[in-house]
Amino acid sequence: MLETSARLLEVLSLLQIRRDWTSAELASRLGVSARTVRADIVRLRSLGYLVDARPGVSGGYRLAAGSALPPLLLDDDEAVAVAVGLAAAATGRLGVEETSLTALAKLEQVLPAHLRHRVDAVRQATSVVPGAESRLDLSVLGAVSSAIRGHERLRFGYTKPGGAEEPRHVEPQRLVSWGPFWYLLAWDLQRDDWRVFRVDRMAPRAPTGARFRPRLILEKDVVAFVVGRVAAGARTHHARVLVHAPAAVVAAMIVPLPVDVQAVDETTCIVEVSADDPRRAALWLAQLDADIEVIEGDELAESFRELASRFGRASSARRATGHASDGQRRSIPPRA
Template identity: 45%
Template sequence: MANTSSRTLRLLSLLQTHRRWAGAELADRLGVSERTLRRDVDRLRELGYPVDTSRGTDGGYQLAPGAVLPPLVLDEEEAVALAVGMGEAARSAITGMETSAIRALTKVVQVMPPRLRRRVDVLSEAMVSATSAQPVVAVDVLTVVAQACRDEERLCFSYAARGREPSSREVEPYRLVTVGRRWYLVAYDLTRLDWRSFRLDRLTEARPAGARFRPRDLPARDAAAFVRAAAGVPEPYAVEALVHAPAARVRTAVGQWGTVEEAGEHSCVLTMTSTSLDWPIQALGTVGAEFEVLGPPEFAAYVREWGERFVRAASPGPASR
């Protein structure tokens, strides 16, 4: 059996990964009796972590919002700053960042008192309106929807489809997806009895319905493919090129829009994902170095077409002199 301190940390970690744990399941995960589990829960409460207990067949333990922020290694100002930062990272176009950002955001906001959540929303809206033309998604919406997906719990919300009045929906949430710098919820709509994708910036009053469900089979390869098909967004290209320049120089040129892996002292492999081939070719042009296209074939043909066009522009015929 683990010592008391390490077991308490393990208990806290488990409580942060599910909306609600059955007592017997939680005790089994920790390898202790339910009596010991109750003592460990009391110890967390003494440390300031708000753990709710419910009795009955559906009873268990749940980490809940508290009157004050629990004693994490953060004060309130730091927690607000972290939540705002993670919200911005979740809305960003940095490949792979949105998933880890929403996990971190969910953990922090889950234990925030309401007054701090309101501050996070106000600051997020101010930052997005000043720096981006993209629609704002409230932090509370992101976290409530993410938790419902994680816990396989039905979700209720009001949704305003384009050009229509808001309507009440109850769904079985499946995944959160970012496509074209927008957040979408992929879910099974219990009113329409069909799969739907919902833009999060058009979704309000999100709340868990309190009923669990068994996930259905999605009628698509994955959630991102489902959203692209529903929105008419083309599949992105995964462009790869071997660039004959140091990795540091290429990273400086392309910034967050690509990933760079070293392929020798003076070469690297640049990978970019885009629904358009224009941006990758412009990014490679800004590097100012020789490169070789590794894929896909469509990009190689596009580079060839661009090259021929520039050669013609540099060698005008007699009629244009």
């Protein structure tokens, strides 16, 4: 029975590798008779796999698309490639971050130890352009995701903005990706209330295995709660600006700040932005490559004036002749 089950998995794997197989080809690869191959195809069909057969000398078998996804049988190299690809997508800006993360959590849960070491080796041997790297440890993201999927309570150390770390014990509900950050919405067991945690500040402890019944909260309420809590809790400067660019173009930008984009018409939109430092908001808005009008936010308007003055001085400075902007001569090192 074990030999038959192993052979069925091998048949399924072969059908996933190539579009068409003749009965003779399958028999040769498996080391069995054509009659055994036909019997194996019947067994796969009885298990719900749609295997089409074409009669004749040039006929053969083909795995058809069905209503359910069959288990994918990956060799070692394929499994490593999928894990590394999912890890990259989980911290990208492709719109599939959350599904990539859950798929990665499932895959890493069943990866043999030697393959997990290979995946880790690829991560450690990979470099990225400075400023483009993720500030998030994927192992932390995976641990949080697994706790959510398994409805398991989560203990972790949480580093507060001031730098102090405190222990937290929560029932993790949902992960929300916003700009360069991931946030966890969880029920805090110590405070008996909902709390939002930045995942890059979390250090998960060993799991206890204690399970909980998830609390009912709608997806739209999850996002609204996280956005509201983050914007209100850490941002002190708020502004509204009119941007002369389509809302879709502005929304597609990589946003390092909490923003809300609302379309006015096909060519303009209103952007509400919050930031600890209005100069940071001004610098990001300047990257939109579009005309901007400040509707509300005196601090943001002043930051634009300061930047305009600074950029004006930069454009008029005569570095090539070694003259400083204050008229004092400076020594400029030669280009390497």
